[in-house]
Amino acid sequence: MGKATINAAVYDAHGIPAEVLRVEAQPWPVCAPDEVIVAIRAAPINPADLNQIEGKYPIRFPLPATPGFEGAGVVVETGREAGHVSIGAHVILPHNLGTWREACAVKATELIVVPSEIDLVQAAMLKINPLTAWRLLHDYVELKRQDWVIQNAANSAAGRAVIQIARDLGIKTVNVVRREELVEELRMEGGDVVLIDGEALRDEVKESTGGAPIRLGLNAVGGDSALRLMNCLAPGGTLVTYGAMSLQPLKVPNGLLIFKDLRFRGIWINKWYDNASQAERMETFNRIFEMAKRGLLHTNVEKSYSLSQIREAVERAAQPKRNGKIIFEFGDSRL
């Protein structure tokens, strides 16, 4: 059955990730009848992972814990009652078991089987950001083709997924970024309008869209940036918050609620996932896989690391102005 141990990232206490994380050898996982063993091939570092290690995430795992909300791998062993999932299948893992490890046992019913045409490294990054983008564009405002949405942090992984999914749906995007060099890049990825955030935003948006009403705003920043998005929304519009990069709360002038009828919501994608049936999850994944097969929803990887480089990896992931994700890649530990 291959080697008898796996490597796993572990933290014994909450704190600065580079300080509290270590790698330990653990026994090869045991497969219950309704489970399969997945050899994990790739697991990205998302902001939520770092928050969780720091103890700032609303759900804490019992310590010691292995971090990692997202990952993908290959099924290498199946329990007697594991049903439809067969050895060799490419799968996306659920978010509650800690993906920063070489292998794990998972209930077969909790797995998302990925079409084999999709690269496993890319598959490892489809569960949080493209899924968030998909739900953001579907669950809050009924959008028709040619409708506009506006988002800040448009160069984030979720922001780029919003651009591509919106374009695929015929929805137009105003993309707000902080760095000039991103403007052309996001236009190339399909952003209809890309603008630099600042006090003139509202006028620039009006000019770029011909004054079209924007009924959905997507906020991953908070603070003043969120306020500028609010001021670009049409009466009755909705601002959905899915991130808080500025660490500043939303500041909502009362008049925007009372007279402009703006609505404010938030999304926690892991919660959506937990509340959704497997059929509802697959309905979204099937659309995302279909786009991925056409080469869309590709997430740029700035650098991939092995688990032994964990401290370097989390330090790099915490730095701003990256050009892509930081991800762990695991060799096939069993072969």
Added chain:
Amino acid sequence: MGKATINAAVYDAHGIPAEVLRVEAQPWPVCAPDEVIVAIRAAPINPADLNQIEGKYPIRFPLPATPGFEGAGVVVETGREAGHVSIGAHVILPHNLGTWREACAVKATELIVVPSEIDLVQAAMLKINPLTAWRLLHDYVELKRQDWVIQNAANSAAGRAVIQIARDLGIKTVNVVRREELVEELRMEGGDVVLIDGEALRDEVKESTGGAPIRLGLNAVGGDSALRLMNCLAPGGTLVTYGAMSLQPLKVPNGLLIFKDLRFRGIWINKWYDNASQAERMETFNRIFEMAKRGLLHTNVEKSYSLSQIREAVERAAQPKRNGKIIFEFGDSRL
């Protein structure tokens, strides 16, 4: 046809109400075929009236203008095509014609006929606050009997209407006020729990309600008071803003949107009124009239003024810690 002129409050420029308001004699209104003439008997001073005179309201009337969003009176003349409204009928006026005057011409279809058992001074105060309270309890969260709501500024006219309507619907209220002397008073009016606002609010609410989930919060204050309400809401709860007494914006921690799934809305009752059909308006008014006939939704009047005392009246209305509404009462100018 009675006397040939009426008195009307007028302002020629936006500014401090006591400085810019004057009273002028105007010709007795002319009645078009589809209109009636209403001799106005009572018109309250609401915060929105003062905001409008100050130029801080989102809709400005052409100047010179007569203020007053709310009022009630008696039909004294009817046009040939005025339909169902007959002379002597008690009516509530629409909010777009300026009620601080002794008489006005109104399209018959815009009037709300009030059952004659309801005192006209009380009728003059049913359109904004009880209507707001009714919509707040019906349009945002589906509430069942025994469910809880929480509100600040619970001693305001709208807040007291919320207490009475909620009680009538079997919904329980947590009422937050700033002054100790209001606690017993609001309990007597039907408030299930009345608490003084402050840092301990969340714990006190939990204790008073036995930890019951509160899915609707009603905010007329903003700022820190609104934040304390948010912290009392259950996950997935909604905070509806209908006033901004602190003049401070809402401060919404991102985590309350993302992880707690709180939702934020606002209501502008005049807008609701404009968008509603006359049938929809009457559906609510009928319920409100039915309560008023039972002696409920009674608004305390601190002092009533004649139009000639207008400056004194608006100054008093602008003062905090009143014990009731400031209202204009007009004699029957035609008899």
